Amino acid sequence: MTNRDRNYSTEAIVIDRRAYGEADRILIVFTPKYGRLDVIAKGASKTKSRSGPYLDLCSWVTLELATGRDLDVVRSATPVRAFPTLHTDLARFCHASYLVELVKLITQPDEPHRAVFELLSRSLVLLDDGIDPWMVTRHFEMALLNELGYRPQLFKCVGCDDEITAQTNAFSPVLGGLLCPECRELDPHAIPLSVNAQKYLRLLQREGLAAVARVNPSEAERGEIQHALESYARYVADRDLRSLKALHGLTSSP
Ligand SMILES: [Zn+2]
Structure with a gap:
């Protein structure tokens, strides 16, 4: 074996x-x-x-x-x-549970990915250290998908291959990237993204955590970014994630 x-x-x-x-x-x-x-x-x-x-x-x-x-x-x-904070702070633990569940669902047994191990261990340390869990989780999703061959296409339209321009475009989890307005109808479930949300995703993809740490997206932009990345991760994992339900239950309660 x-x-x-x-x-x-x-x-x-x-x-x-x-x-x-x-x-x-x-x-x-x-x-x-x-x-x-x-x-x-x-x-x-x-x-x-x-x-x-x-x-x-x-x-x-x-x-x-x-x-x-x-x-x-x-x-x-x-x-x-040890991760003392993760085990006492329910919100952080729910984020950590989502990271490990994603790794479980997206990787195959006996297939080494040293970079994924490093990404996961580093992200758990950041969550435990009190870094913004929303940001750590978005970075993790993007980096994991990149590393495992699901790099989302954010600079050219996945429909027509034209350069994406600064306007509302839509993210298609099924097609793995942005659709320009002309190609939008290729995926009726594509998620419309504001210019700022697209900028954030590109920055995250190209420059990583340190770069996005200097940006402060609005609540609405955070919602768009999260919806796009979670939907894509769920599409790649090919099922609903238990941990995501717990996480959403937590953030929607007062
Ligand atoms: Zn297009």
Whole structure:
């Protein structure tokens, strides 16, 4: 199946987990070298388990693993960096849950993406450090989609290939980019974007987090940007995200 040694060690971020039998847990982790892996943590649900407490959703750990017949087995887990804020601030935890769910849904098992691991770990650190979660999440969506081959086309129309000009254009998740007014009808569900929202997306794509940190979009512009990126991420993931429902429930409540 793989060329991993019988016993091996890897950094990992827990991107999903579920109970298995009486006391075990199956974890989906994302690693720098092996990409997405399913592993089993035996006895992790027991109160006396030594590694159990370090294996929560979004935990960043070093795992010692033994190759198993079906699933590799966690022998021990030690934290690389704790995320104290993520685990006490519900809004930040919901954002973090969305990031890990996106990675789970968009990546394939045993497909290494070191850049995705770095993006994910860095984004969790930023969320934990108190950086604007809206901005960290938008940057994450854009960078993840770029990295995995879904770079949205924001400079030329995805319909006619003409240069996009400074006017209201519409973002089509299905076509993966902006549609000029003449091509707008190619996708009736395309999302109209103001000039400022388009500028923000381009800046995010070309120059990253440090550049957009200097911009302060209005509430309405934030809404447009978020709608475009979330819709595209959901389209690529090919399903509704559980974490997104929780996140929306949280932000729409008073
Ligand atoms: Zn066009």
